[in-house]
Amino acid sequence: EIVLTQSPDFQSVTPKEKVTITCRASQSIGSSLHWYQQKPDQSPKLLIKYASQSFSGVPSRFSGSGSGTDFTLTINSLEAEDAATYYCHQSSTLPLTFGGGTKVEIK
Amino acid sequence: QVQLVESGGGVVQPGRSLRLSCAASGFTFSSSALHWVRQAPGKGLEWVAVISYDGFNKYYADSVRGRFTLSRDNSKNALYLQMNSLRTEDTAVYYCATGGGNYYNAFHIWGQGTMVTVSS
Numbered sequence: 636e637i638v639l640t641q642s643p644d645f646q647s648v649t650p651k652e653k654v655t656i657t658c659r660a661s662q663s664i665g666s667s668l669h670w671y672q673q674k675p676d677q678s679p680k681l682l683i684k685y686a687s688q689s690f691s692g693v694p695s696r697f698s699g700s701g702s703g704t705d706f707t708l709t710i711n712s713l714e715a716e717d718a719a720t721y722y723c724h725q726s727s728t729l730p731l732t733f734g735g736g737t738k739v740e741i742k
Numbered sequence: 743q744v745q746l747v748e749s750g751g752g753v754v755q756p757g758r759s760l761r762l763s764c765a766a767s768g769f770t771f772s773s774s775a776l777h778w779v780r781q782a783p784g785k786g787l788e789w790v791a792v793i794s795y796d797g798f799n800k801y802y803a804d805s806v807r808g809r810f811t812l813s814r815d816n817s818k819n820a821l822y823l824q825m826n827s828l829r830t831e832d833t834a835v836y837y838c839a840t841g842g843g844n845y846y847n848a849f850h851i852w853g854q855g856t857m858v859t860v861s862s
Contacts, residue, residue: 636804667846669848669849671787671849673787678837678852678853678854678855679787679837679849679852680852681848681849681850684847684848684850685848690848690850722786722787724787724848724849726841726845726846726847726848727846729792729801729845730789730801730803730804731777731789731792731845732789733779733786733787733788733789734786735786736786736787
């Protein structure tokens with residue numbers, strides 16, 4: 636099973652600040668890494684697919700990068716509505732797995 | 743409107759069974775692989791299982807293999823998860839999700855989830 640390790644677990648950020656979340660895979664997964672946003676009491680929403688492809692309708696301040704084992708989700712100029720937990724997800728190999736999540740709080 | 747709607751959750755005693763359903767609309771269900779993902783209270787996401795578009799191939803997480811069974815009815819645009827021998831650690835919100843025909847796509851459609859509580 637491929638283990639995804641996200642860091643940090645928690646981040647408190649002021650509006651307009653830049654946020655960087657990392658996801659490290661226990662073995663190479665190419666670009667088969669996706670990012671989701673989950674707000675309280677809501678289902679997850681796809682932000683970035685295949686490491687760097689923005690999903691339709693996602694604001695341009697969200698971007699992704701990386702390949703192999705190291706990946707990054709960047710939120711440029713954080714907005715209040717971005718308060719949420721962010722998860723990475725690998726679809727290289729079954730069983731599919733998720734990272735433990737990064738909670739982003741607005742100061 | 744593209745959507746997945748789960749139902750069938752509830753409170754059940756350990757060792758008992760429960761069947762979840764997921765109703766699809768607004769996209770080509772019969773061409774889509776369907777997944778279940780669960781989330782224990784206050785915890786992260788855990789992939790549970792996937793079924794191929796035609797129902798012939800199914801894969802399960804180790805934590806549920808042998809206890810949970812996936813099925814689908816493409817004539818009804820419906821997905822099912824039969825959960826047997828439930829354990830307290832199965833307590834979670836269960837989401838159905840899809841990324842289209844390939845198991846390995848990102849999940850761009852999620853349901854709202856249905857809560858399963860396993861407790862005596």
